[in-house]
Amino acid sequence: MAAPRSTPLSQILPPLILGGAGFSYQLTPNPNPTRTREVLSRAFELGLRAIDTSSYYEPSEELLGDALSHPDFASRYRREDYVLMTKAGRVNATKSDYSPEWIRYSVARSLQRLRTSYLDVVFCHDIEFVAEESVLQAIGVLLEMVAAGTVRYIGISGYPIDRLARVARRARDLYGRPLDVIQNWAQMTLQNDRLERDGLQAFKDAGVCCVCSASPLASGLLREEGVPIGSLGDWHPAPQGLRKAAHAAAVYVAAQGDSLAPLALRYALRRAQQTSTPELRVGTIMGGTSVAEVEENITTALRVLRRDGGLWHWSLNGEPELGTTGSQDHLETDRGLFAGVQQLLGKWRNCSLSDDQETQVEGAVVQTKL
Ligand SMILES: NC(=O)c1ccc[n+]([C@@H]2O[C@H](COP(=O)([O-])OP(=O)(O)OC[C@H]3O[C@@H](n4cnc5c(N)ncnc54)[C@H](OP(=O)(O)O)[C@@H]3O)[C@@H](O)[C@H]2O)c1
DSSP states (O other): OOOOOOSOHHHHOOSEEEESGGGSTTTOSOOOHHHHHHHHHHHHHTTOOEEEOOTTSTTHHHHHHHHHHSHHHHTTOOGGGSEEEEEESBOSSSOBOOOHHHHHHHHHHHHHHTTOSOEEEEEEOOGGGSOHHHHHHHHHHHHHHHHHTSEEEEEEEESOHHHHHHHHHHHHHHHSSOOSEEEEESOSSSSOOHIIIIIHHHHHHTTOOEEEEEOTTTTTTSSTTOSOOBTTBSOOOOOHHHHHHHHHHHHHHHHTTOOHHHHHHHHHHHHHHHHOOSSOEEEEEEOOSSHHHHHHHHHHHTTTOEEETTEEEOOOTTOOOOOTTOOHHHHHHHHHHHHHHHHHHGGGTTOOSSTTSTTOOTTOOOOOOO
């Protein structure tokens, strides 16, 4: 089946997306088919209709392909009912390959692993680890796939905002059309608001119509339990000082009768909604490795987002983000808690989780692992 592509991505991307790294060894020691099927099935029952993964999140693509093609699931949801996004170019924790041969091989393998005839979005994964010329060449290869109908939309992902914006501008100038989407992680969070301040306008100027803001909990930093440990061990880039500040914030939020993880998700979703416009929509890619987490996260999201008749609604042009179960009181309580957390994060607010940004706090040595 050829990929249907007549509408801009902004018209089909829902505001809430499930991240596929939760089904990988990076985030969990035991990714497995049973749990993936259960998580996906529950997420879809609760209305989720978009998934982001990567060929690098081993074995997420295989597990997702198994779950999506399972008769119980496939009999309830058709392929065109959901948005499936993956990435190419990042091979493992220390290696990237953006050569045309690898990109072609990787996307063909993703199609096979995900058991689909087309991918809605393919991102060049973590563009900061390769030369910009290689990224531009890889974008050219993805555009051939768009022309062939195996890929509908293309984008780039990474942490450094300036570089994402520059590559988006260069790609538009080189190919005469903008990228459809940019994915950035952990920078529309209680800890870091650089995406909002430095990214959105620059991305819009490059003609991009969608942004995927990933890692609302800053990859598990903003929660009571602390950073996740998978088979890569303690890979999280946050320095000890930031971890301590995040822990103090979690204790503060608990004392107010709430919990840091849902609060952090509400912050990310509220900012994404507040900054979305008809020209540039900001979706949120949430994490979650178990049915319980995904249930909690979708329940949390419905405080901010509205879903009626099976459709997610966007609050565009600064409308108040009162979700299906949200109220003005919730909005005001959240504002107070956001301010309390941000005060406790103190000097660690906006410290970079990458050594590629200007505002790094001393000691924050890091490597992107998702
Ligand atoms: N460079 C890139 O392109 C890039 C980078 C980062 C993320 N992403 C995308 O964004 C997705 C989400 O990123 P992320 O996993 O970093 O998201 P996140 O929501 O910031 O963090 C997820 C981690 O937080 C924990 N968590 C999730 N919900 C929770 C809850 N309700 N209560 C307590 N803990 C909770 C989980 O840890 P436990 O498993 O330990 O419970 C999970 O591993 C990824 O799957 C990926 O698709 C892309």
